Amino acid sequence: MNMRTSTFYYKSKKKIDDDLILKNEIGRIIEILPDSGYRTITAILRRKMNINGKKVLRIMRKFNLLSNKKRSYRNKTTQSNHKLKKFPNLVKNLAVEKPRQVIVGDVTAFDIRGVDHYLAHLMDLFSREVLGVAISNRNNTSLVKACLENAAQNHPDIRGAIHHTDTDVRYCSAQYTAAAFELELKLSMTLGNVYENAHSESLNKTIKRQEINVNEYKGKL
Numbered sequence: 686m687n688m689r690t691s692t693f694y695y696k697s698k699k700k701i702d703d704d705l706i707l708k709n710e711i712g713r714i715i716e717i718l719p720d721s722g723y724r725t726i727t728a729i730l731r732r733k734m735n736i737n738g739k740k741v742l743r744i745m746r747k748f749n750l751l752s753n754k755k756r757s758y759r760n761k762t763t764q765s766n767h768k769l770k771k772f773p774n775l776v777k778n779l780a781v782e783k784p785r786q787v788i789v790g791d792v793t794a795f796d797i798r799g800v801d802h803y804l805a806h807l808m809d810l811f812s813r814e815v816l817g818v819a820i821s822n823r824n825n826t827s828l829v830k831a832c833l834e835n836a837a838q839n840h841p842d843i844r845g846a847i848h849h850t851d852t853d854v855r856y857c858s859a860q861y862t863a864a865a866f867e868l869e870l871k872l873s874m875t876l877g878n879v880y881e882n883a884h885s886e887s888l889n890k891t892i893k894r895q896e897i898n899v900n901e902y903k904g905k906l
Contacts, residue, residue, distance in 0.1 A: 708748045711741065720752040763792075769857035775873035776810075776849045784811045785840075787847045787873075790832065790856070792824060805832035810849070816840045826855045830864055837868055849873040 707730075714726050723745050727738040745751045765771075781787050787810040794803055803824040807817040817836025821828045836843055848870040850856045856874070865872055 704744055704747065707736075707740070707744050708750070711745060711748075711750055715750060722752065763851050764854045765852040767854045767857065769854060769859075770862075771852045771857060771876065772872040772874045774849075774876055775847050775871060779847075781811050784809050784814070785842050785846050786811060787849055788816060788836070788843055788870075790829070790848070790850045792829065792853070792855075794824070803828055805829045807832055807836045807843075807848075816843060824855070826858045826860050829855045830861055833861070833864055833868075843868065843870070845869045845871075847871045847873050849875075851875045 710730060711726055714729055715721055718725065718729075723738060723742040726745070727736060727741045730736045730741065776787055776789075779787070788807050789810050790805065790807040792803055792805045794801060796802065800822065802820060802822050805819045805821075805828050806815055808815050817832045817834075817839065819828050819831035819835055821831075845868075848865055850873075852874045855861060856872075862872065
């Protein structure tokens with residue numbers, strides 16, 4: 686090629702410097718929000734720069750910044766051993782192509798200053814938008830029903846959507862299913878595999894690791 690060896694292996698110093706600058710920025714975010722994925726970090730970086738998610742992923746791989754913490758499932762809030770009707774999984778192998786086609790829900794437990802609390806949420810599976818939330822110090826039907834009512838009030842267009850959760854007794858209760866049917870929701874549930882509701886589980890993890898666990902609350906909720 687009639688080219689000097691040093692020229693062939695030349696790497697731009699500017700590119701190396703840019704990579705180090707971005708690495709430091711990502712490192713600062715991870716210190717505040719441990720176990721953040723590249724999508725979360727990209728969204729935060731975009732608040733002050735124009736950055737591509739693929740570049741963020743490349744830098745995190747290059748400098749070993751990707752979280753490799755293995756996720757273990759801990760069944761703390763689900764009571765599936767009951768005789769109430771459980772609904773078939775309508776989401777498995779379904780192509781989700783638009784908002785409000787499928788909404789997913791779950792409940793997660795956390796403590797504030799030693800007091801147990803429970804957070805119920807409903808999320809749009811396509812856009813990942815949180816549609817409804819409710820918090821209580823009791824994990825009961827009233828909690829998940831309040832979450833559903835919150836979602837319906839703020840997002841009336843959920844009517845007719847597929848409503849996907851685990852088979853917890855609260856989601857199967859007559860009170861909850863009646864409220865869901867009033868909204869013409871099509872009930873869908875995980876049957877035998879908790880990871881069939883993985884998106885809700887992932888949201889729970891994000892809320893706890895990136896909000897609750899990194900803040901010092903002044904009082905009980």
